[in-house]
Amino acid sequence: MNLLEVGIPTVPLRGMVVYPNIVIHLDIGRDKSIKAVEKAMENDRILAVVTQKDDAVEDPTIHDLAVMGTLVKIKQMLRLPGGIVRILVEGITRIRVMNITSMDPFYVGDFDRVGSVYDDDVELEAYRRLVQAKFTNWAEEAKSITEEGISRVMELRDPCELADQVAFLLPIDNSKRQELLEELNVARRLNMIVGILNMELQISDLENSINNQVRQSMEKAQKEYFLREKIRVIHDELGDKGDPEEEAEELRKQLKNLELSEEIHERIDKEISRYSRMPSMMPEATILRNYLDWVLNLPWNEFSDDRLDIKEAREMLDADHYGLDKVKKRILEFLAVRKLTDKQSGSILCLVGPPGVGKTSLATSIAKAMNRKFVRASLGGVRDEAEIRGHRRTYIGALPGRMIQGIKNAGTRNPVFLLDEIDKLASDYKGDPSSALLEVLDPEQNNTFSDHFIEIPFDFSDVFWITTANVASNIPGPLLDRMEIIELTSYMEDEKLEIAKRYLAPKQIIRNGLEDHKVKLSDAVLKKIVSEYTREAGVRRLEKTIAKVCRKMAYQIVEEDGTSPKVSVKNLHEYLGAPIYIEEEREKRPQVGLVCGLAWTSVGGVVLPCEATTMAGTGKLSLTGSLGKVMQESGHAAMSYIRHNAKALKVDEEFYKKFDIHVHLPEGATPKDGPSAGITMTLAIVSALTNRKVRSDIAMTGEITLRGRVLPIGGLKEKLLAALSYGVKEVLIPKGNVKDIDELPDSVKEGLIITPVKTMDEVLAKALV
Structure with a gap:
């Protein structure tokens, strides 16, 4: 049954909770609280203590206090220097705060005594034994509870008093203590105590594990320190420079010899100072030393004298x-x-x-x-x-x-x-x-x-x-x-020949040990290698082919006891095998639907024959020969141009309903792409549709628009070189490429008739027989 306590002097507590049946010292410092203690001492020494929700509040109201506190009896009071009063109190019972009737000159409150609730005796007995066992284990691990304290807990038989005693001894925060104070059901209170003890045991195990690791680490560090000191003494005895400070001095000497700005100098000097204070066994010391080596060895002031002649x-x-x-x-x-x-x-x-x-x-x-x-x-x-x-x-x-x-x-x-x-x-x-x-x-x-x-x-x-x-x-x-x-454009055959004569052949003869055996590669042999065994923009493969000939010659010399072999045009195949590139024979007579186009590749210019034929059908256009997207677009642009200008071209205006057209560029396994085959494909289709023949001695390159304009292209030099070697007489190029003609070698300009064209009409007029 609850009992009402009226007009009890009250002390708000900061950072502390008092439990019933617990004897504890309280240090009182606030004036109102000291007056409340003095008033209690004048009467029956009964005092109410209630924990504040927020310790920072200096003058708490009823809203700043917890809902439940403890009624205590003052057993002893002692005044300390500095105006502090220390009292020894014993908890009597839990009380619920009903009202604070006065706050001046001290707190006075009305409280309701509350008792603990006991349920099943068997469950409480089980909880009591479990709490005592867990508490004993924790106390042994923590080693913070005296033997007297452990014995006092183990002797308790009242579950309520046991819960309060253990809660008082546990290292838990103030909010958890207040929660245990406010829990009136003893079984639930003991259950909470068991949970806290389990957590404390886990924390204690973890602390022990960490302590062991730290102790081992400290022992290792002390051992390393001892060994480093021995090494330092040994170095001193031997006169070696193993001291970081001595290394730092050497680094500073290097820094002094560099002409650096004041800011950079200070920055590097700061890093050297860091290194001198750092134990050499630290990983960071290795990183920092590597950094200083890089910085100090950079050529901050080293210059080469330019040859300006x-x-x-x-x-x-x-x-x-x-x-x-x-x-x-x-x-x-x-x-x-x-x-x-x-x-x-x-x-x-x-x-x-x-x-x-x-x-x-x-x-x-x-x-x-x-x-x-x-x-x-x-x-x-x-x-x-x-x-x-x-x-x-x-x-x-x-x-x-x-x-x-x-x-x-x-x-x-x-x-x-x-x-x-x-x-x-x-x-x-x-x-x-x-x-x-x-x-x-x-x-x-x-x-x-x-x-x-x-x-x-x-x-x-x-x-x-x-x-x-x-x-x-x-x-x-x-x-x-x-x-x-x-x-740097592709080399012509005569340029490759000169490079092979002046640089590549002498280089490989020396590299393969043939300089003392009077080995020579004639111009005719080198020319045959250039034309029939290599076809590239540069000379890398040419050098490898010459190296192959030299290796085989070296083998012959060794095998035949020093006899110098002679390489000629006739026996070159014995060294390199059959020729890789055999020039295709150009079509000598004009043909319908066959046009000689020109293309650029990564290894130079190539001749690109383009064939077109018609057959009965429904206007389907087939483009074959491993053509890329751009080249296929050129084919469709050619078809649109022809359909739009069918009457002027004297082509059946209904041809796209009557015929299928097939355009093919041979060597179907070789991918081809680019816009420069536009006029070639257009001419081939017009020739096939009109049954008019195309000149066999003419080649062309250029991009076409839907209106029939011929646009400039790239790689002109490489394409003209390919046309020259193929044996054509005349090449049609876009008028926009006229500016590139001046940079062409004289051999190309003299060997070809280069005709600029601006429209497709000019192409048709020049190429059709």
């Missing part, structure tokens, strides 16, 4: 490379500007051309002509931005990007730096290398290039950047905008 540079370029006049002229222009201004011209050269035309070797010759160091970095397939900017200095094995590595390897700040295959850059989730290259190549910002590993601006403005690519259209637009394109 134009005449001497021209002689060196001519000695290393045959032809390539346009490229050589551009290099000499760069040197001339450098000589007059003593500054870098700011442009980046991009050498564009098919494989094997000498882009990389030309860059090497440029470095040689300028008396600069040469560095090469291949960008083919690079898809990680860290390859350009370097890795972050956060793990062992981090390195600078290829740019900084190349500069360090060169040992100078102004090398000729070749970025090979820039058109084959890739990108993925690791970043876009082409964007990172912008800062490297842009002359407006590469004087402060920042590598992620070095993290110090490095000046790239003195580097002579050269890039190479096979196809300019594959270079990312922002990069292409910053470069000067120089095209």
Whole structure:
């Protein structure tokens, strides 16, 4: 039965909960609370203590107090220095806060005594035993409870008093203590105690595990410290320099010899100081030492002296490379500007051309002509931005990007730096290398290039950047905008012959050990190799074929005891087998529906015969020969042009209802694409529809529009070379390509009649018999 207690002096508690049957000291500091204690001491020493919800509230109201507190009896009061009163109280019973009747000069409240609720005696007995067992286990693990405290808990038989005693001893937060105080059902209170004990046991196990790990780690660290000290003493006895501070002094000497800005100097010196204070066994010390080695060994102030003698540079370029006049002229222009201004011209050269035309070797010759160091970095397939900017200095094995590595390897700040295959850059989730290259190549910002590993601006403005690519259209637009394109076109047969005579054959003769055996490859043999065993834009395969001949000659010399073999046109097949490329015999007589087209491939120009025929049908157009999308579109454009101009072309205006048309380009296994076969396909279809023959000694190239205009194309030089070797007399080219005729070799202009055409009407007039 509940009993009402009226007018009880009250003390709000901060950060503490008092349970019934518990004796505890309370330190009272607030004036109102001290007055409440004094009032209780004057009467029957009965006091109400209630926990505050928020400890920060200085003058709590009834809303700031918990709903339940404890009625206590003051057993002892002691005044301490500083105005503090310490009282020893014993909890009597739980009380529910009914009202706070007064707050001045001290708190006075009305409270309702509440008793605990007991249910099943058997369940309570089971809970009592379980709590005592769990408490004993926890106390042994925690080692924070005295033997007297453990014994007192184990002697208790009242489940309610046991729950309050254990709750008082457990290291739980104030909100959980208040929750246990407010729980009147003893079984549920004991259930909560069991849950808390289980958690404390798990925490205790985990703490023990952590302590063991920490102890082992400390023992290991102490052992390592002891061993390091022994090593240091041994080094001192031997006179070795193993001390980090001594290493730091050596690093500072290196830093002092570098002419750096004050900001960079301070930054590197700060890193050296960090390294000197760091234990050498730490992984970070290895990373930091690697970083300092890179930074201090960069060529911050090393420059190569440029060779600015134009005449001497021209002689060196001519000695290393045959032809390539346009490229050589551009290099000499760069040197001339450098000589007059003593500054870098700011442009980046991009050498564009098919494989094997000498882009990389030309860059090497440029470095040689300028008396600069040469560095090469291949960008083919690079898809990680860290390859350009370097890795972050956060793990062992981090390195600078290829740019900084190349500069360090060169040992100078102004090398000729070749970025090979820039058109084959890739990108993925690791970043876009082409964007990172912008800062490297842009002359407006590469004087402060920042590598992620070095993290110090490095000046790239003195580097002579050269890039190479096979196809300019594959270079990312922002990069292409910053470069000067120089095209290296395919070599003609006579150029290949000269290159083979001057460079390739002598090189392979020396490489294969034949220089002392009077071995010689005649012009006729080299010409046969060029024309019948290699067909490419460059000379890479030509060099491999010459190397094959030289290897077989070396084998013969060894096998035949030093007899020097002689290679001639007649026995060349014994070394290389049957000729790979046999020139097709050109059709000598005009034919209906057969037109000689011209195309550009990665290995140079080729002749592309185009055949067209008609048959009874419903106007279906068939295009065969492994044609790409663009070439198929040219076929459909040709059909539209013919249908629109059927009357003028003297073609049956209903032909698309009566005939099927089949256009075929032989060598069906070889993929073909591009717009330059437009006029070829149109002429073949018109010839087939009108049954008029096409001249056999004429070839053509050009793109067609629906209105019959002939548009310019690329690769003119390669296409004309193919036409010349095929034996045609006249070539029709778009009028827009007239500007390219001046750059053609004289042998091409003299060997062919080059006729510019503007419309399809001119093509028909020239080509049809």
